[in-house]
Amino acid sequence: MNSHASSERKNQSAIPSGFGPQTTAREALGNLDLTGKFALVTGGYSGIGLETSRVLAEAGATVIVPARTPDKARAAVAGIPRLELETLDLMDPSSIDGLAERFLATGRKLDMLINSAGIMAAPLSRDARGYESQFATNHLGHFQLAARLWPALEKANGARVVSVSSRGHRLGGVEKYYLMTLQREDVKRRYWEWKLKKKFYIESISNFLECR
Numbered sequence: 539m540n541s542h543a544s545s546e547r548k549n550q551s552a553i554p555s556g557f558g559p560q561t562t563a564r565e566a567l568g569n570l571d572l573t574g575k576f577a578l579v580t581g582g583y584s585g586i587g588l589e590t591s592r593v594l595a596e597a598g599a600t601v602i603v604p605a606r607t608p609d610k611a612r613a614a615v616a617g618i619p620r621l622e623l624e625t626l627d628l629m630d631p632s633s634i635d636g637l638a639e640r641f642l643a644t645g646r647k648l649d650m651l652i653n654s655a656g657i658m659a660a661p662l663s664r665d666a667r668g669y670e671s672q673f674a675t676n677h678l679g680h681f682q683l684a685a686r687l688w689p690a691l692e693k694a695n696g697a698r699v700v701s702v703s704s705r706g707h708r709l710g711g712v713e714k715y716y717l718m719t720l721q722r723e724d725v726k727r728r729y730w731e732w733k734l735k736k737k738f739y740i741e742s743i744s745n746f747l748e749c750r
């Protein structure tokens with residue numbers, strides 16, 4: 539990053555897309571032909587992620603859906619064209635590295651990394667490193683995934699990284715004490731905090747790309 543680019547760093551603002559809460563994924567995609575594009579959608583076999591995977595695949599993209607519950611995933615995505623299942627546990631750094639290594643080994647570019655997987659208001663628990671589960675899943679895991687997949691994102695020459703946040707990010711603040719101790723028992727507040735960090739994450743990535 540050079541000093542000139544750094545001084546032009548901007549905060550992100552809402553995109554006047556014209557879409558709203560009633561807009562379907564299909565409508566948002568319009569008539570785009572995604573033939574030849576590759577997308578990886580975490581949590582792409584459930585909820586928002588499943589709908590995202592479905593419309594991207596129907597528009598021609600090859601969609602990789604990494605699952606931590608393969609049986610559930612297989613049933614959910616049955617019948618969706620061009621969809622490939624993989625394995626991933628965002629709470630496990632070696633699982634993230636493994637997925638990225640396998641993807642890079644294919645030599646494919648990655649046009650879209652869509653981080654939809656997430657847990658909300660989970661009871662206090664920790665990953666093997668001691669990180670709180672929502673922090674590990676919603677934020678750290680996705681950060682590591684984007685970092686490891688970086689060569690494939692670069693290869694796409696214009697890749698997009700999309701991180702599904704929540705309106706709850708407005709209610710979350712970053713309190714240093716809780717960041718250090720991660721002891722907060724208020725599960726909703728922990729979720730809002732991690733959703734706010736997800737916003738920081740996407741701003742960091744876009745600033746990084748703009749400044750290169």
Ligand SMILES: NC(=O)c1ccc[n+]([C@@H]2O[C@H](COP(=O)([O-])OP(=O)(O)OC[C@H]3O[C@@H](n4cnc5c(N)ncnc54)[C@H](OP(=O)(O)O)[C@@H]3O)[C@@H](O)[C@H]2O)c1
Binds near residue numbers: 610626629653675703
């Ligand atoms: N639904 C809402 O009203 C709402 C509102 C605001 C924001 N959001 C955000 O939107 C995103 C999607 O929400 P949703 O309600 O559509 O989700 P969902 O149906 O609950 O699905 C979440 C997905 O994340 C996966 N997942 C959870 N922990 C994981 C881990 N450690 N490793 C890999 N995958 C993991 C789940 O897999 P398993 O099935 O194996 O657990 C599941 O496929 C989330 O980030 C959520 O915070 C949702």
